[in-house]
Amino acid sequence: MSKVFFDVGVSLDGYMSGPNASPGNPLGDRGRMIHKWLFETGYFRKLLGIPGDGEDSVDNQLVRKVFARAGAHVMGRRMFDEGEVSWPEEAPFHSPVFVLTHAARAPWPRKGGTTFYFVTDGIRSALAQAKASANSKDVRISGGAATIRQFIKAGLIDEFTLHVAPMLLGAGGVRLMDQLEVGDLEAAPIAAINSPLVTHIDYRVVRR
Protein backbone atom coordinates (compact mmCIF):
# COMPACT_ATOMS: atom_id res chain seq x y z
CA MET A 1 0.00 0.00 0.00
CA SER A 2 1.21 3.49 -0.89
CA LYS A 3 2.87 5.41 1.92
CA VAL A 4 2.78 9.18 2.05
CA PHE A 5 6.12 10.79 2.79
CA PHE A 6 8.09 13.98 2.58
CA ASP A 7 11.81 14.61 2.68
CA VAL A 8 13.36 18.01 3.10
CA GLY A 9 16.72 19.58 3.67
CA VAL A 10 16.90 21.81 6.74
CA SER A 11 19.64 23.90 8.33
CA LEU A 12 20.58 23.52 12.00
CA ASP A 13 18.20 26.38 12.73
CA GLY A 14 15.39 24.61 10.89
CA TYR A 15 15.18 26.56 7.64
CA MET A 16 14.43 24.86 4.33
CA SER A 17 14.82 28.01 2.25
CA GLY A 18 16.14 31.51 2.64
CA PRO A 19 14.33 34.85 2.55
CA ASN A 20 13.03 36.44 -0.67
CA ALA A 21 12.21 33.19 -2.48
CA SER A 22 10.62 33.83 -5.86
CA PRO A 23 10.35 32.13 -9.26
CA GLY A 24 13.83 33.44 -10.14
CA ASN A 25 15.26 32.55 -6.73
CA PRO A 26 13.42 29.36 -5.73
CA LEU A 27 15.55 28.50 -2.67
CA GLY A 28 15.71 32.08 -1.41
CA ASP A 29 18.80 34.05 -0.47
CA ARG A 30 21.56 31.71 0.73
CA GLY A 31 19.06 28.84 0.57
CA ARG A 32 21.24 26.83 -1.77
CA MET A 33 23.76 26.43 1.10
CA ILE A 34 21.19 24.27 2.92
CA HIS A 35 21.00 21.94 -0.06
CA LYS A 36 24.70 22.01 -0.96
CA TRP A 37 24.99 18.24 -0.36
CA LEU A 38 22.13 17.64 -2.84
CA PHE A 39 23.65 19.75 -5.58
CA GLU A 40 26.84 17.69 -5.31
CA THR A 41 25.11 14.39 -5.99
CA GLY A 42 25.38 13.00 -9.49
CA TYR A 43 21.77 11.82 -9.58
CA PHE A 44 20.30 15.22 -8.74
CA ARG A 45 22.61 17.03 -11.17
CA LYS A 46 21.45 14.72 -13.93
CA LEU A 47 17.77 15.19 -12.97
CA LEU A 48 18.12 18.96 -13.08
CA GLY A 49 20.38 19.00 -16.13
CA ILE A 50 23.24 20.67 -14.22
CA PRO A 51 26.60 20.28 -16.00
CA GLY A 52 29.27 18.22 -14.26
CA ASP A 53 29.20 14.63 -13.10
CA GLY A 54 28.65 15.08 -9.38
CA GLU A 55 29.47 12.41 -6.87
CA ASP A 56 28.27 8.88 -6.29
CA SER A 57 28.27 9.18 -2.52
CA VAL A 58 26.02 7.75 0.19
CA ASP A 59 24.02 10.97 -0.34
CA ASN A 60 23.67 10.19 -4.03
CA GLN A 61 22.34 6.70 -3.34
CA LEU A 62 19.84 8.17 -0.92
CA VAL A 63 18.52 10.76 -3.40
CA ARG A 64 18.16 8.04 -6.01
CA LYS A 65 16.15 5.95 -3.53
CA VAL A 66 13.85 8.86 -2.65
CA PHE A 67 12.97 9.50 -6.28
CA ALA A 68 12.67 5.76 -7.01
CA ARG A 69 10.13 5.16 -4.24
CA ALA A 70 7.86 8.00 -5.36
CA GLY A 71 5.20 6.92 -7.86
CA ALA A 72 3.52 10.31 -7.72
CA HIS A 73 4.18 13.75 -6.24
CA VAL A 74 2.03 16.45 -4.65
CA MET A 75 3.21 20.04 -4.48
CA GLY A 76 1.98 23.52 -3.70
CA ARG A 77 1.37 26.07 -6.42
CA ARG A 78 4.22 28.31 -5.33
CA MET A 79 6.72 25.46 -5.60
CA PHE A 80 5.34 24.71 -9.04
CA ASP A 81 5.58 28.37 -10.10
CA GLU A 82 9.16 28.53 -8.84
CA GLY A 83 10.08 25.25 -10.47
CA GLU A 84 8.30 25.83 -13.77
CA VAL A 85 10.85 28.46 -14.78
CA SER A 86 13.91 26.53 -13.60
CA TRP A 87 13.28 22.84 -14.25
CA PRO A 88 14.65 21.53 -17.53
CA GLU A 89 12.28 20.64 -20.35
CA GLU A 90 12.51 17.07 -19.13
CA ALA A 91 11.05 17.85 -15.68
CA PRO A 92 12.77 15.93 -12.85
CA PHE A 93 9.81 13.88 -11.55
CA HIS A 94 9.23 11.25 -14.25
CA SER A 95 5.81 10.52 -12.76
CA PRO A 96 2.46 12.29 -12.21
CA VAL A 97 2.67 15.50 -10.17
CA PHE A 98 -0.47 16.93 -8.55
CA VAL A 99 -0.27 20.69 -8.06
CA LEU A 100 -2.53 22.31 -5.45
CA THR A 101 -3.99 25.46 -6.95
CA HIS A 102 -7.07 27.65 -7.14
CA ALA A 103 -6.89 28.07 -10.91
CA ALA A 104 -8.05 25.18 -13.08
CA ARG A 105 -5.68 24.29 -15.89
CA ALA A 106 -5.42 21.38 -18.31
CA PRO A 107 -2.86 18.66 -17.53
CA TRP A 108 0.60 19.53 -18.79
CA PRO A 109 2.64 16.56 -19.98
CA ARG A 110 6.42 17.00 -20.19
CA LYS A 111 9.12 14.95 -21.80
CA GLY A 112 10.33 11.96 -19.77
CA GLY A 113 7.11 10.93 -18.07
CA THR A 114 6.26 13.90 -15.86
CA THR A 115 2.68 15.16 -16.19
CA PHE A 116 1.48 18.05 -14.05
CA TYR A 117 -2.17 17.84 -12.99
CA PHE A 118 -3.79 20.88 -11.40
CA VAL A 119 -6.06 20.11 -8.44
CA THR A 120 -8.50 22.75 -7.23
CA ASP A 121 -10.42 20.80 -4.59
CA GLY A 122 -7.91 20.45 -1.80
CA ILE A 123 -5.21 18.24 -0.35
CA ARG A 124 -7.31 15.13 0.23
CA SER A 125 -8.43 15.11 -3.39
CA ALA A 126 -4.84 15.61 -4.57
CA LEU A 127 -3.66 12.80 -2.34
CA ALA A 128 -6.38 10.40 -3.51
CA GLN A 129 -5.50 11.12 -7.14
CA ALA A 130 -1.79 10.72 -6.41
CA LYS A 131 -2.34 7.39 -4.66
CA ALA A 132 -4.50 6.16 -7.49
CA SER A 133 -1.82 6.94 -10.04
CA ALA A 134 1.26 5.92 -8.01
CA ASN A 135 1.18 2.34 -9.26
CA SER A 136 1.52 0.99 -5.67
CA LYS A 137 4.61 3.10 -5.11
CA ASP A 138 4.72 5.84 -2.48
CA VAL A 139 3.44 9.40 -2.73
CA ARG A 140 5.91 12.18 -2.09
CA ILE A 141 4.71 15.50 -0.72
CA SER A 142 7.37 17.55 -2.48
CA GLY A 143 6.81 20.93 -0.80
CA GLY A 144 6.95 23.73 -0.11
CA ALA A 145 6.86 24.18 3.62
CA ALA A 146 3.24 25.38 3.77
CA THR A 147 2.01 22.39 1.78
CA ILE A 148 3.95 19.91 3.92
CA ARG A 149 2.55 21.56 7.06
CA GLN A 150 -1.00 21.18 5.71
CA PHE A 151 -0.41 17.45 5.29
CA ILE A 152 1.17 17.18 8.74
CA LYS A 153 -1.75 19.00 10.39
CA ALA A 154 -4.24 16.79 8.57
CA GLY A 155 -2.47 13.68 9.89
CA LEU A 156 -1.79 12.40 6.37
CA ILE A 157 1.97 11.76 6.59
CA ASP A 158 3.25 8.19 7.18
CA GLU A 159 7.00 8.73 7.00
CA PHE A 160 9.46 11.54 6.56
CA THR A 161 13.17 12.20 6.18
CA LEU A 162 15.07 15.24 7.36
CA HIS A 163 18.37 16.02 5.65
CA VAL A 164 20.07 18.15 8.31
CA ALA A 165 22.78 20.45 6.94
CA PRO A 166 25.48 21.42 9.47
CA MET A 167 25.12 25.19 9.11
CA LEU A 168 22.95 28.10 10.18
CA LEU A 169 20.85 30.11 7.78
CA GLY A 170 20.08 32.92 10.22
CA ALA A 171 16.69 34.55 10.61
CA GLY A 172 14.53 35.43 7.67
CA GLY A 173 13.89 32.24 5.74
CA VAL A 174 11.14 29.65 5.84
CA ARG A 175 11.19 27.19 8.72
CA LEU A 176 9.54 23.86 8.04
CA MET A 177 8.60 23.12 11.65
CA ASP A 178 6.82 26.34 12.39
CA GLN A 179 3.20 27.28 13.04
CA LEU A 180 2.75 23.71 14.22
CA GLU A 181 1.49 22.63 17.60
CA VAL A 182 2.46 19.98 20.11
CA GLY A 183 0.85 16.75 18.96
CA ASP A 184 0.68 17.71 15.27
CA LEU A 185 3.59 15.35 14.66
CA GLU A 186 4.95 12.54 16.78
CA ALA A 187 7.35 10.09 15.28
CA ALA A 188 9.84 7.32 15.87
CA PRO A 189 13.29 7.73 14.36
CA ILE A 190 13.97 4.66 12.22
CA ALA A 191 17.49 5.30 10.99
CA ALA A 192 20.16 7.97 10.84
CA ILE A 193 22.75 8.07 8.08
CA ASN A 194 25.65 10.45 8.34
CA SER A 195 27.84 11.78 5.55
CA PRO A 196 30.51 14.50 5.56
CA LEU A 197 27.97 17.10 4.37
CA VAL A 198 24.63 16.14 5.89
CA THR A 199 22.80 13.86 8.31
CA HIS A 200 19.73 12.03 7.03
CA ILE A 201 17.16 10.97 9.64
CA ASP A 202 14.26 8.71 8.65
CA TYR A 203 11.09 8.88 10.75
CA ARG A 204 7.88 6.88 10.94
CA VAL A 205 4.89 8.89 12.15
CA VAL A 206 3.27 7.49 15.29
CA ARG A 207 -0.49 7.84 15.51
CA ARG A 208 -2.17 7.75 18.93
Place this chain on the structure above:
Amino acid sequence: MSKVFFDVGVSLDGYMSGPNASPGNPLGDRGRMIHKWLFETGYFRKLLGIPGDGEDSVDNQLVRKVFARAGAHVMGRRMFDEGEVSWPEEAPFHSPVFVLTHAARAPWPRKGGTTFYFVTDGIRSALAQAKASANSKDVRISGGAATIRQFIKAGLIDEFTLHVAPMLLGAGGVRLMDQLEVGDLEAAPIAAINSPLVTHIDYRVVRR
Protein backbone atom coordinates in the same frame (compact mmCIF):
# COMPACT_ATOMS: atom_id res chain seq x y z
CA MET B 1 44.10 19.56 25.20
CA SER B 2 40.67 20.39 26.61
CA LYS B 3 37.91 20.67 24.05
CA VAL B 4 34.92 22.91 24.62
CA PHE B 5 31.58 21.29 23.86
CA PHE B 6 27.88 21.48 24.48
CA ASP B 7 25.18 18.87 24.14
CA VAL B 8 21.49 19.65 24.21
CA GLY B 9 18.19 17.95 23.62
CA VAL B 10 16.01 19.64 21.01
CA SER B 11 12.56 18.94 19.58
CA LEU B 12 11.96 18.65 15.84
CA ASP B 13 11.01 22.32 15.89
CA GLY B 14 14.27 23.21 17.62
CA TYR B 15 13.13 23.89 21.18
CA MET B 16 15.24 22.91 24.16
CA SER B 17 12.70 24.00 26.75
CA GLY B 18 9.06 24.98 26.92
CA PRO B 19 7.47 28.31 27.78
CA ASN B 20 7.26 29.66 31.36
CA ALA B 21 10.52 28.14 32.60
CA SER B 22 11.26 29.15 36.19
CA PRO B 23 13.10 27.74 39.20
CA GLY B 24 10.09 25.53 39.99
CA ASN B 25 9.64 24.53 36.34
CA PRO B 26 13.19 24.39 34.94
CA LEU B 27 12.34 22.76 31.58
CA GLY B 28 9.25 24.93 31.01
CA ASP B 29 5.75 23.73 30.16
CA ARG B 30 5.90 20.41 28.27
CA GLY B 31 9.70 20.76 28.15
CA ARG B 32 10.23 17.43 29.84
CA MET B 33 8.81 15.72 26.73
CA ILE B 34 11.87 16.90 24.79
CA HIS B 35 14.14 15.16 27.29
CA LYS B 36 11.99 12.06 27.82
CA TRP B 37 14.77 9.79 26.52
CA LEU B 38 17.18 11.29 29.09
CA PHE B 39 14.85 10.75 32.03
CA GLU B 40 14.59 7.09 31.06
CA THR B 41 18.33 6.46 31.30
CA GLY B 42 19.62 4.80 34.43
CA TYR B 43 22.69 7.01 34.65
CA PHE B 44 20.75 10.28 34.59
CA ARG B 45 18.17 9.00 37.09
CA LYS B 46 20.97 8.10 39.46
CA LEU B 47 22.67 11.50 38.97
CA LEU B 48 19.43 13.33 39.74
CA GLY B 49 18.37 10.99 42.51
CA ILE B 50 15.18 10.00 40.67
CA PRO B 51 13.67 6.75 42.02
CA GLY B 52 13.58 3.75 39.67
CA ASP B 53 16.39 1.99 37.88
CA GLY B 54 16.02 3.40 34.39
CA GLU B 55 17.43 1.69 31.36
CA ASP B 56 20.92 0.75 30.24
CA SER B 57 20.32 1.61 26.61
CA VAL B 58 22.52 3.13 23.91
CA ASP B 59 21.18 6.45 25.21
CA ASN B 60 22.36 5.61 28.72
CA GLN B 61 25.88 4.82 27.54
CA LEU B 62 25.94 8.11 25.69
CA VAL B 63 24.88 10.17 28.72
CA ARG B 64 27.50 8.43 30.81
CA LYS B 65 30.13 9.31 28.18
CA VAL B 66 29.09 12.98 28.08
CA PHE B 67 29.44 13.37 31.84
CA ALA B 68 32.69 11.35 31.90
CA ARG B 69 34.40 13.56 29.31
CA ALA B 70 33.58 16.79 31.17
CA GLY B 71 36.24 17.82 33.67
CA ALA B 72 34.49 21.13 34.32
CA HIS B 73 31.20 22.83 33.44
CA VAL B 74 30.16 26.39 32.60
CA MET B 75 26.56 27.50 32.99
CA GLY B 76 24.43 30.63 32.99
CA ARG B 77 23.01 32.04 36.18
CA ARG B 78 19.43 31.25 35.28
CA MET B 79 20.25 27.57 34.76
CA PHE B 80 22.00 27.60 38.11
CA ASP B 81 19.03 29.28 39.81
CA GLU B 82 16.65 26.75 38.26
CA GLY B 83 18.91 23.84 39.16
CA GLU B 84 19.79 24.99 42.67
CA VAL B 85 16.27 24.25 43.89
CA SER B 86 15.90 20.92 42.08
CA TRP B 87 19.30 19.20 42.06
CA PRO B 88 19.83 16.72 44.90
CA GLU B 89 22.21 17.60 47.75
CA GLU B 90 24.84 15.63 45.86
CA ALA B 91 24.76 17.88 42.78
CA PRO B 92 25.00 15.96 39.49
CA PHE B 93 28.28 17.40 38.13
CA HIS B 94 30.98 15.86 40.32
CA SER B 95 33.44 18.47 39.07
CA PRO B 96 33.95 22.25 39.19
CA VAL B 97 31.07 24.30 37.76
CA PHE B 98 31.61 27.94 36.74
CA VAL B 99 28.44 30.01 36.95
CA LEU B 100 28.23 33.22 34.90
CA THR B 101 26.70 35.90 37.10
CA HIS B 102 26.79 39.57 37.99
CA ALA B 103 26.69 38.96 41.75
CA ALA B 104 29.91 37.85 43.45
CA ARG B 105 29.48 34.91 45.79
CA ALA B 106 31.88 32.60 47.59
CA PRO B 107 32.48 29.15 46.07
CA TRP B 108 29.86 26.64 47.13
CA PRO B 109 31.14 23.08 47.54
CA ARG B 110 28.58 20.28 47.48
CA LYS B 111 28.78 16.63 48.42
CA GLY B 112 30.25 14.35 45.74
CA GLY B 113 32.86 16.67 44.23
CA THR B 114 30.76 19.45 42.68
CA THR B 115 31.88 22.96 43.59
CA PHE B 116 30.09 25.97 42.13
CA TYR B 117 32.31 28.99 41.42
CA PHE B 118 30.68 32.31 40.58
CA VAL B 119 32.34 34.24 37.77
CA THR B 120 31.57 37.93 37.32
CA ASP B 121 34.01 38.86 34.56
CA GLY B 122 32.54 37.15 31.51
CA ILE B 123 32.58 34.00 29.43
CA ARG B 124 36.28 34.03 28.50
CA SER B 125 37.30 34.23 32.14
CA ALA B 126 34.87 31.43 33.04
CA LEU B 127 36.23 29.30 30.22
CA ALA B 128 39.87 29.91 31.18
CA GLN B 129 39.11 28.92 34.78
CA ALA B 130 37.17 25.86 33.64
CA LYS B 131 40.00 24.73 31.35
CA ALA B 132 42.56 25.23 34.12
CA SER B 133 40.56 23.05 36.50
CA ALA B 134 39.38 20.39 34.02
CA ASN B 135 42.40 18.18 34.56
CA SER B 136 42.96 17.82 30.79
CA LYS B 137 39.39 16.63 30.34
CA ASP B 138 36.88 18.61 28.24
CA VAL B 139 34.80 21.61 29.27
CA ARG B 140 31.05 21.33 28.92
CA ILE B 141 28.97 24.43 28.32
CA SER B 142 25.92 23.14 30.16
CA GLY B 143 23.38 25.82 29.22
CA GLY B 144 20.99 27.44 29.05
CA ALA B 145 20.33 28.45 25.49
CA ALA B 146 21.48 32.07 25.91
CA THR B 147 24.81 30.98 27.41
CA ILE B 148 25.45 28.43 24.67
CA ARG B 149 24.65 31.07 22.05
CA GLN B 150 27.18 33.44 23.63
CA PHE B 151 29.86 30.78 23.30
CA ILE B 152 28.81 30.01 19.71
CA LYS B 153 28.92 33.69 18.72
CA ALA B 154 32.35 34.09 20.34
CA GLY B 155 33.67 31.13 18.29
CA LEU B 156 34.63 29.22 21.42
CA ILE B 157 32.90 25.87 20.71
CA ASP B 158 34.95 22.94 19.36
CA GLU B 159 32.32 20.20 19.28
CA PHE B 160 28.65 19.74 20.00
CA THR B 161 25.99 17.08 20.13
CA LEU B 162 22.30 17.49 19.36
CA HIS B 163 19.88 14.99 20.86
CA VAL B 164 16.92 15.33 18.49
CA ALA B 165 13.61 14.20 20.00
CA PRO B 166 11.01 13.07 17.45
CA MET B 167 8.23 15.43 18.55
CA LEU B 168 7.07 19.01 18.24
CA LEU B 169 6.93 21.38 21.15
CA GLY B 170 4.89 24.05 19.37
CA ALA B 171 5.55 27.76 19.63
CA GLY B 172 6.41 29.46 22.87
CA GLY B 173 9.52 27.79 24.24
CA VAL B 174 13.20 28.55 23.91
CA ARG B 175 14.88 27.65 20.63
CA LEU B 176 18.58 26.95 20.83
CA MET B 177 19.40 27.96 17.26
CA ASP B 178 17.78 31.36 17.31
CA GLN B 179 19.12 34.91 17.20
CA LEU B 180 22.14 33.48 15.41
CA GLU B 181 23.42 34.49 12.03
CA VAL B 182 24.71 32.69 9.00
CA GLY B 183 28.37 31.92 9.66
CA ASP B 184 28.06 31.91 13.47
CA LEU B 185 28.28 28.13 13.34
CA GLU B 186 29.56 25.85 10.62
CA ALA B 187 30.24 22.25 11.39
CA ALA B 188 30.93 18.79 10.06
CA PRO B 189 28.70 15.97 11.27
CA ILE B 190 30.97 13.29 12.72
CA ALA B 191 28.50 10.59 13.71
CA ALA B 192 24.79 9.94 14.11
CA ILE B 193 23.45 7.41 16.57
CA ASN B 194 19.80 6.48 16.48
CA SER B 195 17.70 4.95 19.24
CA PRO B 196 13.95 4.37 19.49
CA LEU B 197 13.48 7.65 21.38
CA VAL B 198 16.07 10.08 20.04
CA THR B 199 18.75 10.70 17.42
CA HIS B 200 22.15 11.87 18.63
CA ILE B 201 24.28 13.83 16.13
CA ASP B 202 27.89 14.69 16.95
CA TYR B 203 29.43 17.71 15.23
CA ARG B 204 32.91 19.19 15.00
CA VAL B 205 32.96 22.95 14.48
CA VAL B 206 34.72 24.05 11.29
CA ARG B 207 36.66 27.31 11.52
CA ARG B 208 37.43 29.27 8.38
